[in-house]
Every structure is written in C-alpha cells, then in structure tokens.
Amino acid sequence: MALALIPRAYESLLRPLLFTLPPEKAQKVADHALKMWPLWKAAAQVGGFTSPRIETRVGGLALKNPVGLAAGYDKNCELLPGLAALGFGYVTCGTVTLEPRPGNPGTRLLRDESRHALINALGFPGLGLDAAAERISADRPLVGNTPVVVSVSGADIEDIATCHRTMEPLADAIEVNISSPNTANLRVFHYPDVLGELLDALNESRTRPLFVKLPPFPSHKDDPKRHDLALSLADVCASKYVDALTVANTQPVQDERLGVGTGGLSGMPIFGQMLRMVHEVREIVGDNTDISASGGIFNAWDAWQALLAGADSVQVMTGFVYRGPGIPRDISVGLDRMAALQGLDSVRSVGRWASAGPAANA
DSSP states (O other): OHHHHHHHHIIIIIHHHHTTSOHHHHHHHHHHHHTOHHHHHHHHHHHOOOOGGGOEEETTEEESSSEEEOTTSSTTSOOHHHHHHTTOSEEEEEEEOSSOBOOOSSOOEEEEGGGTEEEEOOOOOBOOHHHHHHHHHHHGGGSTTOOEEEEEOOSSHHHHHHHHHHHGGGSSEEEEEOOOTTOGGGGGGGSHHHHHHHHHHHHTTOOSOEEEEOOOOOOTTTOHHHHHHHHHHHHHHHHTTOSEEEEOOOEEEEOTTSTTSEEEEEEGGGHHHHHHHHHHHHHHHTTSSEEEEESSOOSHHHHHHHHHHTOSEEEESHHHHHHOTTHHHHHHHHHHHHHHHTTOSOGGGHHHHHHHHHHHHO
C-alpha cells in the first residue's frame, strides 16, 4: 500500500511545499530524496505492482509495464537506482551531450499550474558525456532489471556518434534527440537526407536498440509543409531500421519571462496534439516500428488513449513532476484494470483491439 498512497500524499502535502520553490531548486530537493534509493526500493517491495497483462516490449526491450520516464528529468544519469525503484517500465536519462553545457542563461523553467504544464528553455544543461558514463557505470548494478535508455544529442553527426559509441555498452537502448526546441543546431536533422546520414553512421556499429525522438508537428490543415516534412522523418527512421520512435518533444512557445524568450511547452495542453501525432506516425511506419507516446500523460486513462492511438508505451515527465513518485504504479494499475474490463490479455493488444472496431470486439 505504500506506493499506492503516494500520489494522494504528494499532491496534497508535498507538491504544495515544493511548488513554493523555483522549479529548478524544487527539483534539486526532489533529487535529494530520490538518491535515498534503498527507501524507495523497500517501498516497492511492499506496494509495487506487476501483472502479466501490462508486460510488453518496446524496441526490443522487455518491459514489466509500458510506463517509461521521459528524458529531461535525470539529465546527468545520476538518479537511476531511485527512479527504477519507483516502478517505471523503463527509465530514460539525459539528454547527454559530448561536452559539459551550462544550458541557456536566465530564467529557463516555468510552471503553469492552472494548466498542469511546464515551459522549459533549459538548452541541455549537463556535465557531459564522460561524467554521465561514469555515473551509469557505477550505478547500473543497483538498477535491477529495469531497462535504461540513454538520450543523447549533439551539434553534428560526429558528436552524436561519439555519444552513441560511449553510451551504448552501458545502456539497454539509446534514444537520439533531434528535436529540442531550445537547441537551434538540432534543426539540421529535421531534413530527411541529413537524418538519413546520421542513422547510417549509427547503424555502422550499433548492437543495441536505437530510438529517435521526433519533433512535434502541426496538422496538415494548419501547415501542410511542416506536417509532411515531419512525417517524412518518421519514414526515414523506419527505412533505416530504427527500433522505436518517441512522439514527440515539447511544443515550441514564446514567453517573455524566459531568458531566451522561447521554450518548449509540456503537460496537459499538448495531450490532444500528441494523440494526433501518434496516430499519424503509426499510419506512416506501420507495425514494424514501435512508438512511445510522450506529451501530457498524467493518468491511466491518458495512457490508454495513447495506446488506442497506436503507441506501444508511454513516457511521463511533466506528469511525474505534478503527480509525484507514485505515477508509474498508478498508471500501471489503471491500465491493468482497463485491459481486464475489455477482455484483453495484454496491453499490446489495445491498438489492434481499437482498430478492429466495436463490432469485432462485441
């Protein structure tokens, strides 16, 4: 019961206290608690949740549940034991870059509490590749059987390839982030031919699953050119044997409170757009490439909707900030119940069940 009570306790007691602090300072406090990983592991042993119905696979990784932590929370890969103990199906750490980066200057993280959202203009702050690799090497034995995905990025193909070569032996999979709205030089990978060159370079030596985090994109009605270009990136990834796509990164917004004036919106406001993008990407890549839905997922119903749209797993980050450490268990329990109510043996059947239509499932 310990983990079952955490969401309510966090939202009613702990979150109001944390939210009196500036966002980055609040995360430092939360990080300190996560570093006390033996306590979280003990709580999981008492109140953790598993069920064969929610076991699944994404990009070749066997998962105990389809609820992953998105990149961006554990930037330097230093919280893996604590995060794994919370019951995530997999944990994505990073984004890791070749060299240390201070990130963007000035205010770079805002809360929009009325909409359960965050606006970030962080710009990949981190200690760099060597520090992250050292941390993962030290902590990996403490993570147990929870898959670790390392998000990497860089200014050019060689930077990303170097990060990939270094991190691949330490991780279960690598996620390449080509889509941060706060890092202008990543946009070169939004051109299909350049993305293809990057994937060819990584494919030369890779031995483990490769994921790509796609940029968000508008509907065809709103901007046909950007819409079609983004879907062409998904098509390139599928043709280059990328194992899974993360759909999608934060939505670019302008906000004069940020030091650089622009940032990425995450949380509830982008949920509907995420569902549309997942559905459209699934139509492009078919059944051969897995999809992780990322954007505005806060509860089991949100996750179920993402699976119905065509996702194989979901990733949470803003939901984790707002709902706290019990969110992976809470979503897992809810998904198990919904699958049982629909007579499904596995959450992997949700998308196919939806595609068959009401008559077929009556």
